[in-house]
Amino acid sequence: MASLETFRLHAFVCSNQRAPNHPRGCCADKNSLDIMTRLKRAARAAGIDDVRVNKSGCLDHCESGVSCVVYPAGVWYTIPDDDAAIARIVEHFAGGEVATDFLMGD
Ligand code: FES
Structure with missing residues (x-):
């Protein structure tokens, strides 16, 4: 089992699925589970x-998804379904600057 001090960053990617035509939409309909898997593999x-x-449940920013929050700083991303974007976020994970192009808007 990993030590409690193992993780420098912890990223949660919403994989919530809602019923079709729900007014808030959902991240699963924007391919979030696949995006999360690609993010994880790229980091590895x-x-x-x-x-x-x-993966996480709803992070309550459904309209802005695919929602991702990175702790401990609490950086919020909207992750596009795009490998170049994923690669840029991985650079952040590696110790680079926050990927400002993909920060979640207000
Ligand atoms: S469904 Fe992803 S943030 Fe709510």
Whole structure:
């Protein structure tokens, strides 16, 4: 079992699925589970072993999804279904700057 001090960052990606035509929509309909998997794999491929990427339930920013929050800083991303965007977020995970192009808007 991993130590409690293992993870430098912890990223949660919403995978919530709502009924079709729900007024708020949902991240699952924007391919969030696949995006989360690609984010996790890209981080692993980059040799990052101290950042945990997990799926989550609704993060209450449904209209702005695919929603992702990265702790401990509480950085919120809207992750596009795009590998270049995912790669940029992985650079953040590796210790680079926050990927400002993908910060969630108000
Ligand atoms: S459905 Fe993803 S934030 Fe609500």
